[in-house]
Amino acid sequence: MSKSNNVYKDAYNRGLRLLDETQSLPSEPELGTLLGVSRTTVRTILARMEETGLIAWNKRSKTVLRAPKPDDFFPEEETDTLAQIIERSFMRRLLAGGAEAGMQINELELAREIGVGTTSVREFLIRFSRFGLIEKRRNSHWVLKGFTRAFALELTEIREMFEIRSAAAFAALPQDSPVWADLDSLEDEHRLLASEITTRFNEFSELDERFHRLIHRASHNRFIVDFYDVIAMIFHYHYQWNKAQERERNEVAVSEHLAYIAALKSRDLGKVDVACRKHLKSARNTLLTSIPETRRIAS
Amino acid sequence: MSKSNNVYKDAYNRGLRLLDETQSLPSEPELGTLLGVSRTTVRTILARMEETGLIAWNKRSKTVLRAPKPDDFFPEEETDTLAQIIERSFMRRLLAGGAEAGMQINELELAREIGVGTTSVREFLIRFSRFGLIEKRRNSHWVLKGFTRAFALELTEIREMFEIRSAAAFAALPQDSPVWADLDSLEDEHRLLASEITTRFNEFSELDERFHRLIHRASHNRFIVDFYDVIAMIFHYHYQWNKAQERERNEVAVSEHLAYIAALKSRDLGKVDVACRKHLKSARNTLLTSIPETRRIAS
DNA sequence: ATAATGTCTTTTATCGGGAAAAAACATTTG
DNA sequence: CAAATGTTTTTTCCCGATAAAAGACATTAT
Numbered sequence: 001m002s003k004s005n006n007v008y009k010d011a012y013n014r015g016l017r018l019l020d021e022t023q024s025l026p027s028e029p030e031l032g033t034l035l036g037v038s039r040t041t042v043r044t045i046l047a048r049m050e051e052t053g054l055i056a057w058n059k060r061s062k063t064v065l066r067a068p069k070p071d072d073f074f075p076e077e078e079t080d081t082l083a084q085i086i087e088r089s090f091m092r093r094l095l096a097g098g099a100e101a102g103m104q105i106n107e108l109e110l111a112r113e114i115g116v117g118t119t120s121v122r123e124f125l126i127r128f129s130r131f132g133l134i135e136k137r138r139n140s141h142w143v144l145k146g147f148t149r150a151f152a153l154e155l156t157e158i159r160e161m162f163e164i165r166s167a168a169a170f171a172a173l174p175q176d177s178p179v180w181a182d183l184d185s186l187e188d189e190h191r192l193l194a195s196e197i198t199t200r201f202n203e204f205s206e207l208d209e210r211f212h213r214l215i216h217r218a219s220h221n222r223f224i225v226d227f228y229d230v231i232a233m234i235f236h237y238h239y240q241w242n243k244a245q246e247r248e249r250n251e252v253a254v255s256e257h258l259a260y261i262a263a264l265k266s267r268d269l270g271k272v273d274v275a276c277r278k279h280l281k282s283a284r285n286t287l288l289t290s291i292p293e294t295r296r297i298a299s
Numbered sequence: 300m301s302k303s304n305n306v307y308k309d310a311y312n313r314g315l316r317l318l319d320e321t322q323s324l325p326s327e328p329e330l331g332t333l334l335g336v337s338r339t340t341v342r343t344i345l346a347r348m349e350e351t352g353l354i355a356w357n358k359r360s361k362t363v364l365r366a367p368k369p370d371d372f373f374p375e376e377e378t379d380t381l382a383q384i385i386e387r388s389f390m391r392r393l394l395a396g397g398a399e400a401g402m403q404i405n406e407l408e409l410a411r412e413i414g415v416g417t418t419s420v421r422e423f424l425i426r427f428s429r430f431g432l433i434e435k436r437r438n439s440h441w442v443l444k445g446f447t448r449a450f451a452l453e454l455t456e457i458r459e460m461f462e463i464r465s466a467a468a469f470a471a472l473p474q475d476s477p478v479w480a481d482l483d484s485l486e487d488e489h490r491l492l493a494s495e496i497t498t499r500f501n502e503f504s505e506l507d508e509r510f511h512r513l514i515h516r517a518s519h520n521r522f523i524v525d526f527y528d529v530i531a532m533i534f535h536y537h538y539q540w541n542k543a544q545e546r547e548r549n550e551v552a553v554s555e556h557l558a559y560i561a562a563l564k565s566r567d568l569g570k571v572d573v574a575c576r577k578h579l580k581s582a583r584n585t586l587l588t589s590i591p592e593t594r595r596i597a598s
Numbered sequence: 599a600t601a602a603t604g605t606c607t608t609t610t611a612t613c614g615g616g617a618a619a620a621a622a623c624a625t626t627t628g
Numbered sequence: 629c630a631a632a633t634g635t636t637t638t639t640t641c642c643c644g645a646t647a648a649a650a651g652a653c654a655t656t657a658t
Contacts, residue, residue, distance in 0.1 A: 004619045008440060027632060036621040059633065060627080080533040082642075110608055117643045119418055126425045132521045139306060139610070139649060145521075161460060221446075221453045222431045223529075227522075265656050302611045327601060337650040358603060381612075407639055416613045438619060438640065566640045604655070611648075619640070626633065
């Protein structure tokens, strides 16, 4: 067993949803772009759809025969990338406590525990290392640096530097730049979410990421844009495990975002700076309060 | 053939140099820390030294019998890490021209060309990706973004942001911090180099890196410190292939460094800012002039 | 009894192989 | 003849295996 066919399974599931909408499927290349996979995978999908009686397939004609039932879908967990599986396991371990700074990370043990090959774990750790939470000892183990207060402070320091600069660049963008339309629709989404915050507060984190990424992109600097991956990763797991006052926090954040958006639209650099700093400050505080007090640091 | 013994060979070569200095070698653990390898490797080294008649080895006594001759050493090229070999090959290709932005990078082809396994090439590309020069297409090839003017500008923008902040942090460090001694000795090295610049100008790049790393470390921010790896990498190859006016450029840089050091020692934030910006500006210009004019960008 | 040496075990670094997925090429169809 | 389908080749992703290197344990020497 060398490679799981999760790409196929995931695309198949997404393909099933198309069947509800039409009576006949488009051409193979079109389906490929639609699902983001190669034609090879498209054909494997079509073959199975034919086999399970979902469609009749003959060359160009792909007629829908019936609507997909729940058990036509592949189970969710089979559609995950190995990288996602490893990341989740690793983060669970890291956040489950007992992950003291200075602790060694063992590739072989991790691989055995997760049930994957060492190569995948190694590749994951290399990719993960840019988040600044682990460090490699040459020819030897990795060292966990720990999700500490210091880490959060270093992270937010850069974040603030980058975002303040990006926000200024954003406000300076010409009126005809497409970003203003993007900002308008994000503003609408924020207003909608604000009005239904009591029930939909958990949808904020996704909106948050899209909003900040839009701003960072205005920097036109790949290092700034890429750095948002670090922030997004941290906030993603942070949101997952710190549910205290989630509704209140998100409610505050939404209103800060709206003020921030208004400032950007005013194109007044002073106002942008104030609104941006205010939001970043409260984001930092949220993150900091969720981190347990300084523990003794091993070795 | 699964793993080359370059660690052993490199440590062996370094070990040979110890033989000139003493008549008997220290204990195995001591040698281990001295050479930065495990005792296992130390014992392999000692075994060979005994075999080739360099030492007499009996338990704790390791008496030097003769001085090492040139052909006792392993050839330089056998002491390189696979990662170094791959990086060199890759950079040579990248800088040899014909490496247009948008070009695809093929893991298999690279591996075959360099004569290594695909795993090593993959790991290299993942590590290398943080330099912002290549980008991965999921389940598909890597894309070269090219060593362009835009890249250099984005890189220097961050560098300047980070270094100005670090320099300010440096100047604010308490008098009893050990960095001031480090700065003093770097200053001495600069003066020495300045006085012998006509013959030793090519030693500047190494000094340059140590100087800037010292400053960046004052930020106490891992992201800032780590970012210097990107700068160091770029400048390393930049120095290698752009030899135009190397002596003049380095002469100017040394004097800028000395002014910068003086500013730091004055602990006057205004002066530090001026000296730092001045040097960074000329560093940026040097880098920019070495980049060929904008070429047509593929796709 | 501490620190070294001797021996054994575990982990890392790297390769080759094989299934999944992409990509390239050849053929057909509207 | 352009765009689709059919077929073949290439590449990516991932595993298991193995030598190098690290690390752990046992024994000996000062």
